[in-house]
Amino acid sequence: MKLQYQLNAAFTALLLVIMAVTGYFIYSLILDILIQDEQRQLKQKGEILIEVLNEENYGDRESLEKFSRFLDDQDLQLFLYDRKNNAVFYSTMPNSVAQGFFNNNNFADNKEALWEFENNKYVTSRIVVYPANSGLELILLTPMNDLQAVQQNFVFRLFIVFMIGGIAAVLLSYFLTKKLVTPLTMLKVQLKKVEKRKFDDLERVEASGEIKEVEESVFEMAEELKNYMKSQQTFFQNASHELKTPLMTIQGYAEGIKDGIFDEGDKENGLEVMVTEVKRLKLIINEMILLAKLDSEPDVYQPEKITGETFLKQIVDRALPLVNERGIHFTHQAEDNCHFIADEEKLLRAILNLIVNGIRHAKTKISLQIFKQNGATYITVEDDGEGISDEMMPHIFHRFVKGKNGETGLGLAISRAIIERSGGKITVDKSTLGGAKFIITFPGN
Template identity: 60%
Template sequence: MKLQYQLNAAFTALLLIIMAVTFYVVYSLILNLLIQDEQRQLEQKGEIIVSVLDEAFISRENIRGFNEFLQEQDLQLFLYDRGQNMVHFSTLPTSVVTGLFMNNDFSNPNEELWEYGNEKYVTSRILIVPQSLGLELILLTPLQDLQIVQQDFIVRMLIVFLIGALVAIGLSYFLTRKLVTPLTRLKYQLKKIENRDFDEVEPIQASGEVKEVAQSVYDMANELQRYISTQRTFFQNASHELKTPLMTIQGYAEGIKEKIFEAEEEEKGLEVIVSEVNRLKKIINEMILLAKLESEEISYHQEKIALTDLINKVMERALPIATEKGVTLQQQVEEQLYLIGDEERILRALLNLTFNGVRHGHSQLLITAQESNGQVQIIIEDDGEGISEELMPHIFHRFVKGKNGETGLGLAIARAIIEQSNGKIEASRSNLGGAKFTLSFTRD
């Protein structure tokens, strides 16, 4: 069953249950309320009649006067003598009076409902002053009259309930349709993702949590498309990076084997082979390291790292290559700064970024460590040509390298290490004129 039908069925069932409970409670209470209201009205009428009787007829000898006065009232009533336990007068037929008197205890003031045959009567009793007369006025209303009012009320209530139910079910259908329609459209978008038709995935109009899920699906599709594209580019670049040194090695090896080189050229060929083998070894090792970093196979040893010591180690290891390139290393490190992470891994990331800056810088490389907005920031910037606008969005992808780049894996490894250390890395243009890499870490 479709979700829309399930929601409508659940809402309708809940509505019917609520209506049934409400109907039962109202049906049970309405008759009692009608009886109580009728008793109050009878009591009010009785008190008016008794007040008139008290003023006009004040002795038992005037019972005949009582009877004549009561006969004029358009009410169902008894004039009951408590002392003699007898009815002096009634506006009801004699057979009904006899039946009621025989089937009910007139002397019991707590008996509010009287029965005669299939009929029931609601009663209200009022004493006639002076109480020494022992006379009591009893007014009656057939319960059937109240039940007719009850049934009329229930019919009207059922009509209101039915109209309300139809409106509620219609509103439910409209709301569930509004809720389910985006989900149906989302299903089609997921089908496109399943078929890898990422270019055809479109954002859908929705609201609330459905909108958030739809946006997540749309972002996921874009990320999958980017990932697959990156993987495709990775394999293309990897094959190119590996094929070039292998072809060089193969060419010199076959030349040496066929004795086509002179002794001096043969020696040079062997040096090239060793150099290309070392290059291959470096590329493969970095590929393996990057794969481990991204698959979280490497365990991180969390410890408190003083930034002063960490930056000093970076400067010491980068000094030889910087001196060779004629690049001056500078540092600006705030005191008492630290971060939590794996010192060996973070050092590797900083060295990759520093070596990258030394290779591309003209004369200067600056490393800054500071606290900003509750975060520890490490900034590495050079005065080289900087990163081109076309390369900027892809600078941390594998085998993406600029001019004078080596394997194209150093920045990808640095990003993986920083992100595994709960940090963030960004690339931008430095005020020195070259590239700027900003690393941000939380204090704890």
């Protein structure tokens, strides 16, 4: 079932439940109100009769016979009840009916508002006859059939109102749910385009609230997916190119040696070139495998807490031979209480890639600093070389992007992958030393 129909069905069911409960309470409340109103009217009539009785000075019981003839003319259903003797002194109804009321109901119970007789109910109201010590009470009755007819008439009208209101509410619900579901339907169409990789055909969907947030997330996801697929395509193109070049060199020398077209000197040189190209191929393949593992294998990364001082010492121990060989002045410093969470072995490789890159381009010096600022831990690597051009900066961390004197074009891409996997961020800027400055940021823990 479509979402719109589900929402309409749920709303209609809820509306029916609310209307049923409301109708039940109104039905019961109307009857109580009608009974109370009828008792009030009976009491008013009774008080008028008592006033007439008192004004005419019907003080003794013999004179009440004159009053009875007056009551007969009023077309009222009433009893004149003698509480002292628990007997009906007078009734406007036939004796058999009056006796039936007396047998079926407790006249002495002045709290009973409803009486029953012959499967019918009657509303009663009592008024004490003056003087109070006479023990006489005037009990007036009216059948509930009339009240129930009024009640049913009211409920019928209420039902009509509920029906009209319900139909209007259902139509409004249909309109609102359609307005709510339509953006989702349109969003589904756009997702189908993403599924078919038709990124250029995507169209924005007008929506509001949470659906707008979902729409924005979908288009952001589509943009990221588009960029990822484009980068993967570029990666494979670059990878095939990088692998093809040394393979062609190896193939050329191998075929030349096989066909005997090289003399002994050229043959030795060709073998050395082949060994060099094989090592280069091995390096490229290993780095590609590492990048693939960092992207797809969670278990390849084992984070732990690393202190800045210990980490700096391991970097210096590994970089010192290359620094001394190139005659580069290497300055390094780590502030106290610096720490971060990362895979130590992988992060060492990432920083050493930056150090080696800096040594390759530095003229006289390279600097490594580890410090804390605003709760975050920073690692900076900078050199005094020629730096990175403005055109190259946005692409420097892409795979197979090589600067001057670059080797495989994967070192900085690997460094970024490791640092981002550690929850950090790496950026590049111009150094005050004159060359490039790589800035690694780890958020506070």
